[in-house]
Amino acid sequence: xxxxxxxxxxxxxxxxxxxxxxxxxxxxxxxxxxxxxxxxxxxxxxxxxxxxxxxxxxxxxxxxxxxxxxxxxxxxxxxxxxxxxxxxxxxxxxxxxxxxxxxxxxxxxxxxxxxxxxxxxxxxxxxxxxxxxxxxxxxxxxxxxxxxxxxxxxxxxxxxxxxxxxxxxxxxxxxxxxxxxxxxxxxxxxxxxxxxxxxxxxxxxxxxxxxxxxxxxxxxxxxxxxxxxxxxxxxxxxxxxxxxxxxxxxxxxxxxxxxxxxxxxxxxxxxxxxxxxxxxxx
Numbered sequence: 001x002x003x004x005x006x007x008x009x010x011x012x013x014x015x016x017x018x019x020x021x022x023x024x025x026x027x028x029x030x031x032x033x034x035x036x037x038x039x040x041x042x043x044x045x046x047x048x049x050x051x052x053x054x055x056x057x058x059x060x061x062x063x064x065x066x067x068x069x070x071x072x073x074x075x076x077x078x079x080x081x082x083x084x085x086x087x088x089x090x091x092x093x094x095x096x097x098x099x100x101x102x103x104x105x106x107x108x109x110x111x112x113x114x115x116x117x118x119x120x121x122x123x124x125x126x127x128x129x130x131x132x133x134x135x136x137x138x139x140x141x142x143x144x145x146x147x148x149x150x151x152x153x154x155x156x157x158x159x160x161x162x163x164x165x166x167x168x169x170x171x172x173x174x175x176x177x178x179x180x181x182x183x184x185x186x187x188x189x190x191x192x193x194x195x196x197x198x199x200x201x202x203x204x205x206x207x208x209x210x211x212x213x214x215x216x217x218x219x220x221x222x223x224x225x226x227x228x229x230x231x232x233x234x235x236x237x238x239x240x241x242x243x244x245x246x247x248x249x250x251x252x253x254x255x256x257x258x259x260x261x262x263x264x265x266x267x268x269x270x271x272x273x274x275x276x277x278x279x280x281x282x
Contacts, residue, residue: 001163003030008062022048024220037207038200040217041242054085086162090169092153096141108160126159147178164196208246208267229265
């Protein structure tokens with residue numbers, strides 16, 4: 001399944017003196033099975049962009065295609081679009097409202113027309129995928145820890161079997177261990193299901209070792225789009241728009257300037273250690 005955006009623009013307060021150009025001439029293809037990091041500072045347009053992908057916001061101009069069909073065409077099944085493109089918001093408590101975890105995760109499948117039994121089957125499978133067993137079924141979602149709430153919210157979307165999973169700042173407010181657990185979970189889900197994942201963050205450090213492609217947003221436009229190594233080569237330009245490359249990138253460039261023949265495209269600590277040792281031996 002492929003999503004394609006062509007010349008998409010969006011304005012808040014259109015027609016007023018307070019108009020804000022939130023998205024400006026966005027052209028983007030999201031292909032089946034990709035793991036994309038959507039990066040940008042606060043207010044860069046990340047969340048606005050992804051809310052277009054499942055029809056929560058309609059573009060002021062431009063078009064969005066799902067497998068070649070415009071989502072703005074008359075009669076396009078928006079309900080089916082929102083099943084295929086699942087969005088987990090930054091604050092999971094905004095998506096949790098039922099009396100217990102199992103009921104909450106059942107809500108989406110039931111809303112799609114599944115029977116009570118079918119919905120429970122899908123909900124239990126989704127909860128298993130995110131590491132929440134039977135002991136959580138009857139617990140109130142509001143009594144869970146931050147990380148468990150994130151897992152429950154993700155399960156609620158997974159229960160609808162989306163083709164694309166979008167996570168808006170899934171590690172916001174979590175401690176380092178919680179952030180790592182959620183990012184490892186997302187990577188594991190992609191490996192198990194083969195779904196396309198779009199991970200929104202303002203932290204290059206968090207996504208560097210997980211994603212295969214990074215799209216950088218700045219003031220409503222796409223500033224960079226490419227493999228992590230390609231994007232991080234612009235680390236000085238990234239600093240100018242309020243972002244930073246991973247610490248490994250700065251370390252490798254620093255060593256290069258000191259005359260050590262290291263690979264500045266390396267983005268993980270393990271690769272950096274091996275490369276530095278090899279360069280020193282050489």
